[in-house]
Amino acid sequence: MKILVSIKRVVDYNVRIQIKQDGSGVATEGVKMSTNPFDEIAVEEAIKLKEAGKAEEIIVVTVGNQQAQEQLRSSLAMGADRAILVQTDDEIQPLTAARVLKALVNKEKPDLVLMGKQAIDDDCAQTPQMLASLLDWPQATFASHIEMAEQQATITREVDTGLETLSVDLPAVISTDLRLNEPRFTKLPDIMKAKRKPIENLSLDDLNVGIAPGLKVLKTSPPPVRKAGIKVESAVELVSALREKGVL
Amino acid sequence: MSKILIIAEHNGVQLNISTARCVACAKQIGAEAIDVAVFVQNGDEIASAAAKLEAVSSVLVINNAANQHLIASSLEPQIVAISEDYSHILAPGTTFGRDFMPRVAAKLGVPQVTDIMDVESNRVFTRPNYAGNAVVKVEVPEGIVIGTVRTASYKAVSETGSASIEKIDLEVEIPSHTRFVEQSSGGSGERPDLQSAAKVVSGGRGVGSKDNFALIYDFADKIGAAVGASRAAVDAGFVANDMQVGQTGKIIAPDLYFAFGISGAIQHLAGIKDAGIIVAVNTDPDAPIFEIADFALVGDLHEVVLQMATAIDAP
Numbered sequence: 001m002k003i004l005v006s007i008k009r010v011v012d013y014n015v016r017i018q019i020k021q022d023g024s025g026v027a028t029e030g031v032k033m034s035t036n037p038f039d040e041i042a043v044e045e046a047i048k049l050k051e052a053g054k055a056e057e058i059i060v061v062t063v064g065n066q067q068a069q070e071q072l073r074s075s076l077a078m079g080a081d082r083a084i085l086v087q088t089d090d091e092i093q094p095l096t097a098a099r100v101l102k103a104l105v106n107k108e109k110p111d112l113v114l115m116g117k118q119a120i121d122d123d124c125a126q127t128p129q130m131l132a133s134l135l136d137w138p139q140a141t142f143a144s145h146i147e148m149a150e151q152q153a154t155i156t157r158e159v160d161t162g163l164e165t166l167s168v169d170l171p172a173v174i175s176t177d178l179r180l181n182e183p184r185f186t187k188l189p190d191i192m193k194a195k196r197k198p199i200e201n202l203s204l205d206d207l208n209v210g211i212a213p214g215l216k217v218l219k220t221s222p223p224p225v226r227k228a229g230i231k232v233e234s235a236v237e238l239v240s241a242l243r244e245k246g247v248l
Numbered sequence: 249m250s251k252i253l254i255i256a257e258h259n260g261v262q263l264n265i266s267t268a269r270c271v272a273c274a275k276q277i278g279a280e281a282i283d284v285a286v287f288v289q290n291g292d293e294i295a296s297a298a299a300k301l302e303a304v305s306s307v308l309v310i311n312n313a314a315n316q317h318l319i320a321s322s323l324e325p326q327i328v329a330i331s332e333d334y335s336h337i338l339a340p341g342t343t344f345g346r347d348f349m350p351r352v353a354a355k356l357g358v359p360q361v362t363d364i365m366d367v368e369s370n371r372v373f374t375r376p377n378y379a380g381n382a383v384v385k386v387e388v389p390e391g392i393v394i395g396t397v398r399t400a401s402y403k404a405v406s407e408t409g410s411a412s413i414e415k416i417d418l419e420v421e422i423p424s425h426t427r428f429v430e431q432s433s434g435g436s437g438e439r440p441d442l443q444s445a446a447k448v449v450s451g452g453r454g455v456g457s458k459d460n461f462a463l464i465y466d467f468a469d470k471i472g473a474a475v476g477a478s479r480a481a482v483d484a485g486f487v488a489n490d491m492q493v494g495q496t497g498k499i500i501a502p503d504l505y506f507a508f509g510i511s512g513a514i515q516h517l518a519g520i521k522d523a524g525i526i527v528a529v530n531t532d533p534d535a536p537i538f539e540i541a542d543f544a545l546v547g548d549l550h551e552v553v554l555q556m557a558t559a560i561d562a563p
Binding site for chain 1: 253347376488
């Protein structure tokens with residue numbers, strides 16, 4: 001089985017983001033960038049499937065600028081076999097990303113596509129479902145457990161009402177949630193070895209994909225702030241304060 | 249003028265309150281008609297409940313055995329089949345709406361607005377990103393508007409409506425490649441629903457163990473509250489995943505929120521920012537939760553919870 005894993009370069013999750021004064025967006029210059037944490041979980045799951053003898057090849061792909069190579073290298077160091085960078089300096093929204101991934105799926109013919117349930121920058125949570133739709137494939141979003149069988153996968157999904165289990169025919173798109181696994185740390189020898197693994201460079205034109213209609217961002221602003229309240233000294237004081245507010 | 253279609257969320261028996269919150273968003277957009285589509289195996293009661301929602305014009309009922317369990321790949325062709333008459337399609341930004349809506353958008357070749365939190369015009373919306381640390385105003389290009397609604401940003405409309413109910417037969421092929429196997433809810437028993445409760449009591453890692461969570465349940469029962477938890481508490485196995493409050497769990501807006509032993513990671517705060525009053529109890533005076541709490545008490549939650557219970561009982 002061949003697995004395609006899609007990743008995205010995003011502002012590192014530990015960074016406290018700064019919104020530009022003129023409202024034009026979030027500052028990314030000189031900010032630490034990393035692989036979207038949900039995507040890292042997808043890479044880890046693919047490697048686990050390979051280690052369990054259920055997959056032969058893992059191809060990790062991304063759509064982004066030249067620097068996104070760094071994130072592909074990290075995935076290769078974790079254990080992916082080869083990588084594809086679809087290079088563009090344009091801002092890529094989910095529908096365009098899904099069209100690019102569809103073109104890559106047609107080129108590589110994977111049995112399974114894995115990616116994070118959402119990117120922690122735009123928080124859209126759309127690309128996996130859009131890709132499944134464009135391919136007319138089954139999907140299982142928000143996966144917290146995956147069982148692979150011959151031509152089928154059984155996926156446990158984290159939903160608002162608890163856990164839902166679906167069975168899907170392959171090929172399929174699965175989007176990964178936090179509790180699916182814990183991504184491994186890479187060791188120095190693996191990082192060295194990853195430098196010799198191939199990264200193929202493609203353009204949107206190579207894949208015959210144009211930029212899809214997208215949302216125009218008019219303004220980025222900080223969220224409304226909640227003011228810090230008051231300190232109370234005891235449970236009794238707290239209860240009477242809440243009673244005074246009429247909420248208890 | 250706009251004509252808006254809302255995809256109803258339900259569990260086969262009951263309409264979810266998220267649907268009434270979507271209607272509130274549709275009202276804010278302003279429309280000559282707001283229709284609610286109920287995809288169901290057999291759902292007269294759900295349709296009647298939807299017909300009572302204020303401002304709804306018609307309820308469309310699409311009965312199909314394939315709708316016994318609502319699966320994204322089955323909903324997609326059915327929604328696309330009835331999309332043509334509408335300027336907007338909205339669904340709740342719950343795990344239900346988030347699952348199928350992007351499939352619909354991709355099929356129709358348009359972008360999607362995830363988590364609409366405010367409406368500026370029928371094509372301009374605000375939504376959060378970076379885990380709620382930024383708010384973006386976006387304009388949707390020409391074509392049908394597809395969006396999910398951040399339900400915590402809207403109060404449910406009243407049940408004063410009397411919409412017509414229309415049964416629709418759709419001639420669409422529904423794929424058989426995806427099968428529902430089972431649904432299990434970790435659940436917090438017969439307590440109020442976390443997403444619609446007026447009061448929520450949440451516990452974090454500071455609660456210490458699964459057994460200690462009994463304190464949280466008891467206190468919640470005393471004041472008639474729903475029970476939630478931080479990601480740390482879920483990851484530690486204290487409670488089930490469906491109780492997680494935060495950016496990757498449930499985003500809620502109760503009138504009163506208690507955070508016991510929750511430090512206040514960014515992603516947790518993103519889930520409670522719209523709460524009326526936030527009360528935090530934590531042993532660490534520097535816990536980030538105190539930065540947004542209306543009432544802060546530095547202390548051991550195990551003692552404070554019991555003292556509060558006693559204080560509530562006192563005349």
